[in-house]
Amino acid sequence: MSGDASVAVSLKPGITLYLIRHGETDWNRESRYQGQRDIPLNETGIAQARRHGEILKGIVPSVANFDFVSSPLQRAVETMRLTRSALGLDPDAFRTAPEIVELSYGHWEGELAAELPARDPEGVAGKSADPYGWRPQGGESYRDLEQRVSAWLASLSTDTVAVSHGGVSRVARGALLGIDRAFVPFLEVPQDRILKLANGKMQWI
Template sequence: MSPLANHPHDLVVVRHGQTDWNAALRLQGREDIPLNDTGRAQARRNGAAFAERCARLGLDPATHYDYLASPLSRASETMRLFREAAGLDPLAFRTDERLVEIDFGRWSGLTGAEIEARDPEEWALRHTENWHHVPPGGESSAAAIDRLTPLVQALARPTVLVTHGGVNRVLSVLLGILAVAETRGFTTPQDRFYVWSGGTVEWV
């Protein structure tokens, strides 16, 4: 069984909106790249959809959920716009360093084609051993489990998490949504989010 499959609280997991580096297919990692206009619209869309879901279920989003974001600006701005679109104080949330993106080390800022041209053997390993592979100077998905597991275990109530694509893949394994083998090539949408509740997933 996955480590957090029996977690008792609902989680709303939101990927940050698009950035120019996303649009150019550049690995961002820990680089602090801001949202672009598309990303801001995606964040507002997700916040409005979240408010509609809460209204349909009779939940008060201001009191039912806690709100936690990665401190990188693309995630924290997404949370501000998400909350504003949901009719909430845009600044009333916390950040946690453990939600930062997987570190791509020397590959940050590069596209897959650029990495393949510079470092073909390592890039090939990335595709065959993606879960355990460590980019030069970076972090593996497997290693990120060590920082994300205690964070989720400590959540004491239903929580909205705004985080990153790589982190979302790790959370999906921890929550039992994906098997490790299914994470290869898996991409989380930026214009939708999912609600994890007792082992079931609802995309909104």
């Protein structure tokens, strides 16, 4: 475990980031590792995405000057389109950023979490010993993910609504809030809430 609790990056002064995890997919429901596999939303995920737009419409006076950015994976893009539609905006008028694509789980992608102890006991043991630094075959560690997400966070120049993934949400909080990296892989990542990050603080909406 890293034991590192330093703040790696900060948002520029005055900037607010509304960070949304994509809506639920069937693979989420099954506890199957998705990583960078391109899986669509299910009906629950569609409803969650619409809810995000309704919530934002109620708390943000104007999004005219906001940047809207999504991971390029289908489940994030779908979530962004539905969120923007609920806000009364052109559903396709946003950009994608490969920097906020999900953590790659390499050879674990497509596997059920419940079956991995039997299918890959060495990998499970490695992940248990160092959840932040462990890297699956052909994949990324949380440390790798934080490096690319931190660069993206530092680049934000205006208030932003971003749709991304569970791993990205975790490392963003670790980097911005100085959370001990040993705990980062275990942070909650609800799909029916919006994470507001601003001024070194966080709030679930």
